[in-house]
Amino acid sequence: MPRTKTSSALELLVPLRRDDPEPLHRQLERQLRDAVRTGRLAPTSTLPSTRALAHQLAISRGIVVEAYEQLLAEGYLASRPGGSTRVARAAIAPNTPTPASVAAAVAFDFRPGRPDLDEFPRAPWLRSIRRVLAEAPSERFGYLDGRGMPELREALATYLNRVRGTVADRELTVVCTGFAQGLHLIAESAVAAGARRAAVEDPSDPEYRAMMAGCGLEIVGIPVDHAGMRVDLLDRANVDLVVVTSAHQYPTGAVLPPERRAALVAWASGRAGLIVEDDYDAEFRYDREPIGAIQGLCSERVIYAGSASKVLAPGLRLGWLVAPVSLVERISAAKKTADLGSPALDQLAFADFLTRGELDRHLRRMRPIYRGRRDALLAALHRHLPMLEPVGASAGLHLLAWLPRELDEAAIVAGAEDAGVAVSGLASRQIAPGGRAGLIFGYGAIAEAAIDEAVRRLAGVVTRM
Amino acid sequence: MPRTKTSSALELLVPLRRDDPEPLHRQLERQLRDAVRTGRLAPTSTLPSTRALAHQLAISRGIVVEAYEQLLAEGYLASRPGGSTRVARAAIAPNTPTPASVAAAVAFDFRPGRPDLDEFPRAPWLRSIRRVLAEAPSERFGYLDGRGMPELREALATYLNRVRGTVADRELTVVCTGFAQGLHLIAESAVAAGARRAAVEDPSDPEYRAMMAGCGLEIVGIPVDHAGMRVDLLDRANVDLVVVTSAHQYPTGAVLPPERRAALVAWASGRAGLIVEDDYDAEFRYDREPIGAIQGLCSERVIYAGSASKVLAPGLRLGWLVAPVSLVERISAAKKTADLGSPALDQLAFADFLTRGELDRHLRRMRPIYRGRRDALLAALHRHLPMLEPVGASAGLHLLAWLPRELDEAAIVAGAEDAGVAVSGLASRQIAPGGRAGLIFGYGAIAEAAIDEAVRRLAGVVTRM
Numbered sequence: 001m002p003r004t005k006t007s008s009a010l011e012l013l014v015p016l017r018r019d020d021p022e023p024l025h026r027q028l029e030r031q032l033r034d035a036v037r038t039g040r041l042a043p044t045s046t047l048p049s050t051r052a053l054a055h056q057l058a059i060s061r062g063i064v065v066e067a068y069e070q071l072l073a074e075g076y077l078a079s080r081p082g083g084s085t086r087v088a089r090a091a092i093a094p095n096t097p098t099p100a101s102v103a104a105a106v107a108f109d110f111r112p113g114r115p116d117l118d119e120f121p122r123a124p125w126l127r128s129i130r131r132v133l134a135e136a137p138s139e140r141f142g143y144l145d146g147r148g149m150p151e152l153r154e155a156l157a158t159y160l161n162r163v164r165g166t167v168a169d170r171e172l173t174v175v176c177t178g179f180a181q182g183l184h185l186i187a188e189s190a191v192a193a194g195a196r197r198a199a200v201e202d203p204s205d206p207e208y209r210a211m212m213a214g215c216g217l218e219i220v221g222i223p224v225d226h227a228g229m230r231v232d233l234l235d236r237a238n239v240d241l242v243v244v245t246s247a248h249q250y251p252t253g254a255v256l257p258p259e260r261r262a263a264l265v266a267w268a269s270g271r272a273g274l275i276v277e278d279d280y281d282a283e284f285r286y287d288r289e290p291i292g293a294i295q296g297l298c299s300e301r302v303i304y305a306g307s308a309s310k311v312l313a314p315g316l317r318l319g320w321l322v323a324p325v326s327l328v329e330r331i332s333a334a335k336k337t338a339d340l341g342s343p344a345l346d347q348l349a350f351a352d353f354l355t356r357g358e359l360d361r362h363l364r365r366m367r368p369i370y371r372g373r374r375d376a377l378l379a380a381l382h383r384h385l386p387m388l389e390p391v392g393a394s395a396g397l398h399l400l401a402w403l404p405r406e407l408d409e410a411a412i413v414a415g416a417e418d419a420g421v422a423v424s425g426l427a428s429r430q431i432a433p434g435g436r437a438g439l440i441f442g443y444g445a446i447a448e449a450a451i452d453e454a455v456r457r458l459a460g461v462v463t464r465m
Numbered sequence: 466m467p468r469t470k471t472s473s474a475l476e477l478l479v480p481l482r483r484d485d486p487e488p489l490h491r492q493l494e495r496q497l498r499d500a501v502r503t504g505r506l507a508p509t510s511t512l513p514s515t516r517a518l519a520h521q522l523a524i525s526r527g528i529v530v531e532a533y534e535q536l537l538a539e540g541y542l543a544s545r546p547g548g549s550t551r552v553a554r555a556a557i558a559p560n561t562p563t564p565a566s567v568a569a570a571v572a573f574d575f576r577p578g579r580p581d582l583d584e585f586p587r588a589p590w591l592r593s594i595r596r597v598l599a600e601a602p603s604e605r606f607g608y609l610d611g612r613g614m615p616e617l618r619e620a621l622a623t624y625l626n627r628v629r630g631t632v633a634d635r636e637l638t639v640v641c642t643g644f645a646q647g648l649h650l651i652a653e654s655a656v657a658a659g660a661r662r663a664a665v666e667d668p669s670d671p672e673y674r675a676m677m678a679g680c681g682l683e684i685v686g687i688p689v690d691h692a693g694m695r696v697d698l699l700d701r702a703n704v705d706l707v708v709v710t711s712a713h714q715y716p717t718g719a720v721l722p723p724e725r726r727a728a729l730v731a732w733a734s735g736r737a738g739l740i741v742e743d744d745y746d747a748e749f750r751y752d753r754e755p756i757g758a759i760q761g762l763c764s765e766r767v768i769y770a771g772s773a774s775k776v777l778a779p780g781l782r783l784g785w786l787v788a789p790v791s792l793v794e795r796i797s798a799a800k801k802t803a804d805l806g807s808p809a810l811d812q813l814a815f816a817d818f819l820t821r822g823e824l825d826r827h828l829r830r831m832r833p834i835y836r837g838r839r840d841a842l843l844a845a846l847h848r849h850l851p852m853l854e855p856v857g858a859s860a861g862l863h864l865l866a867w868l869p870r871e872l873d874e875a876a877i878v879a880g881a882e883d884a885g886v887a888v889s890g891l892a893s894r895q896i897a898p899g900g901r902a903g904l905i906f907g908y909g910a911i912a913e914a915a916i917d918e919a920v921r922r923l924a925g926v927v928t929r930m
Contacts, residue, residue, distance in 0.1 A: 167505070
């Protein structure tokens with residue numbers, strides 16, 4: 001990242017009082033000294049030239065020269081070879097804490113929900129940004145419709161209809177800051193529309209459950225079995241909406257079969273319930289035919305939610321909703337209230353990226369890479385930990401491995417961490433106590449060549465228990 | 466913007482059932498036909514080659530050829546000269562409504578809060594994006610601290626301390642999606658911390674008042690006079706926080722003088738009240754010395770809020786808060802719950818843009834442009850509408866012109882609109898009824914050469930009343 005490099009004409013906030021008994025050069029000295037002491041002027045940053053600062057403050061240059069000389073003498077400032085003046089390197093003791101490291105050192109990273117960030121298509125993305133900056137009309141950088149750029153909503157609807165079998169339309173599509181904000185907007189809108197109870201899968205992501213509860217929804221866990229959510233239990237649950245990861249249940253990896261999809265739609269239609277379809281990693285599939293989105297079956301009762309976090313990178317914070325006609329106004333208003341809409345440039349770049357087929361290209365490139373990692377992981381588990389039972393591996397970027405009863409999930413996770421292997425347990429995702437133990441292996445962010453060694457180390461942890 | 470251009474290897478979601486009595490080529494035909502009919506396949510989009518689709522679906526190529534030929538015959542598909550197959554242009558009647566035009570045609574735009582979007586520094590911004598995409602480590606595109614990129618928080622703290630006289634620190638800085646989200650996070654956090662009543666300036670922005678009320682705050686208007694908010698009335702108002710545009714009151718343009726700043730800080734210190742300092746256009750000043758942020762006087766009771774919307778473009782949706790130590794954790798958590806953090810690339814690009822002095826350069830370039838417009842507007846008002854009384858013109862991107870009592874503000878605004886002049890009235894910003902009438906002239910988005918004609922037209926409207 002760039003270091004602080006200030007031009008010689010940077011401005012300083014130095015209010016001087018001409019009616020003050022303190023001479024101007026003393027006022028200037030005092031203020032510059034304070035600015036250095038308090039860190040307002042950072043060590044090594046370049047000061048304006050005496051001419052520029054004199055001009056800016058409408059004082060004679062001699063006053064600035066005098067003040068600079070004093071502070072050079074005091075050691076607050078230092079001269080540069082080229083003649084410019086900078087804040088001395090050791091002028092203040094840094095009292096800003098150093099940033100906490102983003103994550104503890106992990107030799108082998110099986111944390112789920114992480115695509116391979118080294119593979120982010122930087123060059124095509126830059127091309128899209130460059131085209132947008134060259135071609136987008138100026139008004140695209142102004143305040144716009146909170147639902148998002150029309151170009152992106154159009155491109156998303158076309159893409160989703162083609163690849164995910166949705167019945168999407170630009171007017172029903174809302175761009176949001178990742179799935180996280182999308183779910184937040186849905187929860188807020190649902191509560192505002194009278195919803196009180198929300199069903200989620202058990203197990204499922206605990207952070208999203210907490211966020212929905214924070215919006216005022218009572219959370220009801222619906223058990224998941226080998227075929228995904230037990231939709232037959234929904235009727236008794238007496239809920240207003242249900243969040244479901246139907247394409248690849250998180251974290252068990254189950255795919256909701258046609259009869260459960262039909263039952264889910266029947267539930268929603270019968271009770272005027274709302275289905276939130278979290279289609280988080282449907283683009284990655286390896287052994288099975290693609291299964292279209294439930295939204296395509298019942299667009300009036302389903303909010304489809306997707307994001308670029310798994311297919312490209314979480315840092316883009318690009319998410320999207322396709323809402324029923326009855327809800328889209330409310331959700332768009334919630335988005336506008338939340339932040340007046342998402343950043344323009346990213347949206348336009350992503351629209352360009354989609355319509356040029358770059359996402360298709362990227363996915364075609366990534367699928368064999370992830371499939372190779374998946375295969376290596378299954379082989380390594382079979383080799384080193386044959387007592388584990390992997391499931392949900394036909395798609396996505398993670399799999400679940402059931403543990404035999406005699407093994408302690410928490411102890412394995414902790415032992416693995418000590419051995420440099422980051423793997424997640426199922427317990428933190430479970431709602432009802434006493435569920436079966438298992439380990440979640442994300443393989444999106446680990447090199448294929450490292451997988452065997454990682455599992456071997458994990459096996460070492462297990463056998464030492 | 467790019468048109469839809471699909472590569473020949475795009476994927477289609479066409480689930481086939483081998484165990485179905487319907488032959489595969491019929492299944493394929495039917496599904497492609499439905500996809501065209503429902504718009505899932507957009508008119509003129511290119512289909513995969515027969516070879517590619519056969520490979521994708523693991524069926525023989527002859528089946529695909531048969532299905533394509535049938536649909537060509539039915540008119541759903543059409544052949545391209547190069548041999549590829551596309552969806553026929555007239556295959557379906559478009560049922561997608563055309564997008565509403567972003568804004569009604571305005572010949573002369575005096576709407577406030579708009580910088581000149583034609584002057585957005587596209588080339589330097591692209592350079593910053595290019596550097597970031599070339600240099601940023603991969604993990605920057607993953608899930609990170611919801612407060613924002615450390616690079617940007619550092620660059621912002623350095624910039625604000627230098628130019629705005631704040632006492633900012635990376636650890637106390639939170640990046641958000643524009644000021645709108647910043648205020649939302651503040652309101653939510655304040656309510657969660659027990660705040661019930663919020664003071665705002667009267668007049669002030671009604672949308673922000675509505676948003677804060679939506680977060681559960683009772684809104685209390687505090688009158689504004691020639692010197693900004695009547696801080697002396699705060700004690701009686703019995704509020705927990707106060708939002709103030711101290712550098713350039715919106716919309717009257719008043720600058721809060723030192724004694725009121727001191728009184729405001731005394732109020733906050735005495736009651737453990739919170740000051741929200743909306744420093745929205747402080748970088749633009751023309752005739753007076755810069756006045757530092759109140760946050761620099763009392764960082765423990767002030768949340769400083771700024772954004773790139775006026776200095777660069779609203780479409781960037783880049784905003785920032787500098788929070789007291791006591792509140793930063795709560796606000797960071799609110800940001801994380803809202804959307805897990807703002808997009809990475811924009812943040813890194815802005816950090817680069819700031820540290821290289823590009824924002825300083827841009828502001829230096831824009832100040833004389835805006836000053837010229839301000840001067841032209843004052844001259845034109847003096848010439849054509851001498852009965853108006855302009856105030857608040859020493860800074861910012863707008864001024865207020867008081868109307869004499871006999872003139873009807875609403876009628877002038879409506880008549881101006883008919884004459885192609887977009888100007889705002891004060892009434893919609895006022896809280897207490899019966900306030901003095903006035904017109905708000907934003908001059909950020911109107912060419913200097915157009916200003917005289919615009920005011921002349923407006924004068925025509927006024928004299929015809």
